Amino acid sequence: MQRPLQQPLRLSRRTVLRAFVGAGAGVLLTACGGDDLDPFATDRQPTAPPSGNGDVADEAVVEGATAQEAVSQASEQAAPLAELPEPLVYIIPSPVSQGQTVLVLIEAPGAEEASLSWQGQAFSLLQSDGRFVGFFGIDANSPAGPQSLGVAVWGPRGEQLLWQETVIEITSVEWTIDNIQIDGPNAALLEPAIRQADESTRLPFQTRLTPQLHWLGVFDPPSDGQITALYGEQRSFNGGPIEEYHTGIDFGGETGSSVNAANSGIVSWAGRTRRRGNGIIVDHGAGVFTGYYHLSEVLQTAGAVVEQGDLIARMGATGLATGPHLHWEVVVRGITVNPLPWLRLLEFPDPHQELNPVNALTSTNLATG
Numbered sequence: 001m002q003r004p005l006q007q008p009l010r011l012s013r014r015t016v017l018r019a020f021v022g023a024g025a026g027v028l029l030t031a032c033g034g035d036d037l038d039p040f041a042t043d044r045q046p047t048a049p050p051s052g053n054g055d056v057a058d059e060a061v062v063e064g065a066t067a068q069e070a071v072s073q074a075s076e077q078a079a080p081l082a083e084l085p086e087p088l089v090y091i092i093p094s095p096v097s098q099g100q101t102v103l104v105l106i107e108a109p110g111a112e113e114a115s116l117s118w119q120g121q122a123f124s125l126l127q128s129d130g131r132f133v134g135f136f137g138i139d140a141n142s143p144a145g146p147q148s149l150g151v152a153v154w155g156p157r158g159e160q161l162l163w164q165e166t167v168i169e170i171t172s173v174e175w176t177i178d179n180i181q182i183d184g185p186n187a188a189l190l191e192p193a194i195r196q197a198d199e200s201t202r203l204p205f206q207t208r209l210t211p212q213l214h215w216l217g218v219f220d221p222p223s224d225g226q227i228t229a230l231y232g233e234q235r236s237f238n239g240g241p242i243e244e245y246h247t248g249i250d251f252g253g254e255t256g257s258s259v260n261a262a263n264s265g266i267v268s269w270a271g272r273t274r275r276r277g278n279g280i281i282v283d284h285g286a287g288v289f290t291g292y293y294h295l296s297e298v299l300q301t302a303g304a305v306v307e308q309g310d311l312i313a314r315m316g317a318t319g320l321a322t323g324p325h326l327h328w329e330v331v332v333r334g335i336t337v338n339p340l341p342w343l344r345l346l347e348f349p350d351p352h353q354e355l356n357p358v359n360a361l362t363s364t365n366l367a368t369g
Contacts, residue, residue, distance in 0.1 A: 084110040087153045087162045088360040092349065095169035099140040099232050099338040101330075102168070103349035106132040107360075108153050111161055117150030123333070126211055126286055133213070133351040135287055137335030140232040140245045144172040152367075163367040175232040175245065182237055182320070189275050189320040190237050195244070198275040205269035205281050206289040207334040213351060214285040215263040219342040220308060222262045222292060223315065223326045225253035231338040247336035248291070248329035255296050255324045257315040261306040262290050262328070262342075270298045276327070277318025282306060286351075290339075291329040294321045 087108035096102050106114050106125065114125040114132035125134040132153070146167045153162040182190060229250035234242045265284040272278050278295040296316025306312055317324045330339040341347035 084108070084155055084161060086365065087111060087114075088355070088357055089151050089162075089164060089166075090355055090360055091149070091166065091168065092353075095171050096138055097171045098138055098142055098144065098173045098175075100138050101332050101337045101341065101349045102136050102138065103351065104132075104134040104136075104151070105351065105353075105355060106151065106153060107355060108132060108161065110156065111153050112156045112158075114151070114153045117152070119147065123209065123287075126213065128213055128351060131351075133286065135332050135349065137332035137337040138170060139335050140173070140175065140247075140338075142170055144170050146170075160367040162365050164361065164365055166361055173232060175234050176230075177234045177236065177242065178229075178246070179236045179239065180322075182322070186320055186322075187238070192243075194274050198273040201271070201273050202269065202276070202279070202281065202291070203334070206283075206291065206331045207287075208268070208283070209287050209333075210266070210283050210285045212285045214265045214283070215288075215308070216352075217263075217350075218345050218348045219262040219290075219330075219339075220260065221251070221343060222260050222290070222328050223251035223253060223257065225251035225257060225315070225326065228252040228325060231336075231340070248327050249339050251315075251326040251328065253315045253324060253326065255314075255316050257324075257326075258311055259292055259295065259313040259315055259326055261308055261310045261312050263308045265290075265306060267300045267302050267304045267306060267312075270300055270302050273319065275320045277321065278313070278316065280313055282312070287333040289329075289331040291327075291331060293327040293329075294319050294325060296324075 085108075087106055090105040090107075092103045092105065093100065104116060104125065107130075108114065109130065111132070114134075115122055116125065116134050116136070118136055123134070125132040127133075146169055149166050149168050151162065151164045151166070152160065155161050188194070227249055229246055231246060231249055233246040235244055235246060236242050261282055263282075263284055265282040267280060268283040268289065269281040270279070276293040278298050279291060279293040280295070280298050280300060281289055281291045283289055292313055294316055295313040295318060297314040298312075299314070300306060300310075300312045315324055315326050321327075328339060329336050330342050331337070341349065
């Protein structure tokens with residue numbers, strides 16, 4: 001987000017000195033500035049873009065105001081803002097296991113922006129209900145161990161209120177191993193090139209960041225069918241090596257069974273790939289998406305607004321499927337995560353939850369060090 005900049009009031013040096021020296025006062029003239037610096041630099045000091053040709057005359061002419069009024073306005077603009085409280089940062093859960101969703105909440109009254117730096121990527125957090133909110137996913141096969149996370153918060157004039165580095169401990173999960181036999185025409189769908197083409201087709205529609213939260217509350221199961229396969233299962237096809245994991249939950253059922261939107265959102269993609277068959281992706285905002293695949297029929301089109309529980313498709317066996325079922329995914333910032341916590345009240349990454357300051361991070365604020 002680009003912060004709005006106020007154009008500086010242009011006064012000659014003589015006018016300023018004449019107004020302030022006579023009163024026995026002094027003024028500190030500072031430059032405020034652009035947004036083109038490293039957002040995580042500890043010396044972030046904005047500088048204003050130049051305006052006009054500089055002080056080319058001894059006296060400034062301020063339209064509709066006297067010099068005394070102009071100086072008064074300039075002093076008001078230069079007056080320091082009230083000191084803002086130290087931002088409080090919450091990482092939920094901590095530690096985090098493979099396949100989980102990480103929720104970052106920042107309480108920073110009066111702040112203007114907040115960002116995260118995670119695994120070489122920097123992204124902005126959303127403002128929601130007076131706090132900053134961000135999500136990111138941990139891959140099922142992400143290496144276990146400590147990973148660095150950076151958090152930055154800025155005030156209304158571009159001043160850096162917080163630069164904090166912390167460590168997220170990723171714990172390992174003992175995923176099950178499935179040996180799946182694929183025969184007949186479906187065997188051709190195991191080719192890596194087909195899998196890559198499938199992923200490339202869907203990727204742009206589940207990685208964009210919609211700067212709103214379209215949902216409120218725990219997600220609903222998209223099907224009434226029994227769960228037949230879980231997220232994270234390591235998969236071997238036809239006795240070959242394990243090259244992928246199951247990226248969602250499978251629900252069993254009959255062809256034509258109802259498939260419903262797990263929560264409110266906007267359809268970002270509806271189409272077909274060779275491996276996933278007929279599918280639909282719903283954008284829930286804040287980088288969170290759900291995907292529904294192997295459908296016999298898709299009932300919504302891209303751009304459609306859906307509410308939680310709306311009928312959006314019907315179960316099928318298109319693509320790489322051994323029988324009718326729904327493959328359902330939750331994708332957070334491009335990473336497929338375990339959908340089960342999104343269905344469980346006590347595990348749901350609720351961005352509106354109450355926070356206890358005792359649980360905030362306690363590491364040093366490097367911006368003030």
